[in-house]
Amino acid sequence: MRKIVFAVILLLTLLTALQIVEVAIANPLPPAWMNPNMTITIKSPANGTEQTLPLLVNFAAEGSREFVLSSNQTQDWNRAFFYTIDDENMTYSGHRFPEIQGPTGETTIATDHSFSGQTIVSNLPDGSHRVVVYWGVDVNVGTPYEQIVYNSSWSASSQVYINSQQTPNPTNSTMQPLFGVDIPPLLLPIAVTTIIIVIIVGTLLYLRRRRK
Numbered sequence: 601m602r603k604i605v606f607a608v609i610l611l612l613t614l615l616t617a618l619q620i621v622e623v624a625i626a627n628p629l630p631p632a633w634m635n636p637n638m639t640i641t642i643k644s645p646a647n648g649t650e651q652t653l654p655l656l657v658n659f660a661a662e663g664s665r666e667f668v669l670s671s672n673q674t675q676d677w678n679r680a681f682f683y684t685i686d687d688e689n690m691t692y693s694g695h696r697f698p699e700i701q702g703p704t705g706e707t708t709i710a711t712d713h714s715f716s717g718q719t720i721v722s723n724l725p726d727g728s729h730r731v732v733v734y735w736g737v738d739v740n741v742g743t744p745y746e747q748i749v750y751n752s753s754w755s756a757s758s759q760v761y762i763n764s765q766q767t768p769n770p771t772n773s774t775m776q777p778l779f780g781v782d783i784p785p786l787l788l789p790i791a792v793t794t795i796i797i798v799i800i801v802g803t804l805l806y807l808r809r810r811r812k
Contacts (some may be wrong), residue, residue, distance in 0.1 A: 628677055628737040628749055630666035638663040638754035640733050642719075645760040652766045654722040657683055659719045659733045659756070660716040661702075667735060668713065671704035677739040681717055682748060685724070690755075693717075694736065694748045724762050732757045 630636035644658040645651050661681070668676040682694035702715035721731075736750030 614644040628679075628739060629751055632662075634664075634666050634755075636664050636666045638667055638735055638751075640756035641736070642731065642733055642756050642758040644760075645731065646759055647758040647760070649763045650763050650766060653724060653762060653764055654701050654720045654807065655724060655760070655762065656718060657721055657731055659716065661735065662712060663715065663735065663754075664712050665776055667715075669700055669702055669704045669715075676741050676743075677737055678741060679735075679737050681715065681733065682738075683719070683734075683748075684720065686729055687732075690732065690734060690736070690750060690752075691747050694734070694738075696738070701808070726764050728759065728761050730757055730759050
């Protein structure tokens with residue numbers, strides 16, 4: 601009788617453990633009771649600006665200690681930063697940033713973490729576009745059930761306008777052309793003043809010779 605009771609208890613324990621493991625796999629995000637917090641700032645492209653291609657997507661993020669990056673990219677799920685363009689489905693169309701600066705691994709000690717990353721987007725038509733950057737977990741990697749699990753509060757967006765015909769702002773140039781010669785901006789007033797003086801002196805000398 602005792603053996604039967606022990607066997608039943610052992611079986612229930614195993615079933616409970618399996619259920620916990622399945623829940624952990626099905627919900628890879630930091631649990632709510634840990635009060636996870638992630639703040640993402642898109643540095644480029646700045647919201648509401650006009651841009652040319654290629655478009656630099658550059659971000660910085662601050663997250664509590666539950667947020668890390670997967671150091672093993674061959675496993676069947678990976679923690680990473682992703683981005684989408686023009687309201688792509690964040691679950692199935694997220695693009696992973698190729699290189700991210702930040703802590704990796706499954707266990708951490710620090711209270712919070714800093715992350716940064718960037719990528720180049722070049723195949724966008726002219727017009728308005730929305731860029732979203734977010735942290736998530738790519739689960740079931742390499743299977744038909746692959747998807748990204750995320751929390752929408754751990755994301756940031758930026759609305760930009762692509763104008764491939766945009767010309768560089770002359771004020772951003774380091775050299776200013778004058779009579780076909782590139783003059784540094786700080787020396788431009790001096791060069792103009794010198795030319796005016798030379799013209800005045802030359803004119804006076806010419807008039808003086810004519811009087812003689």
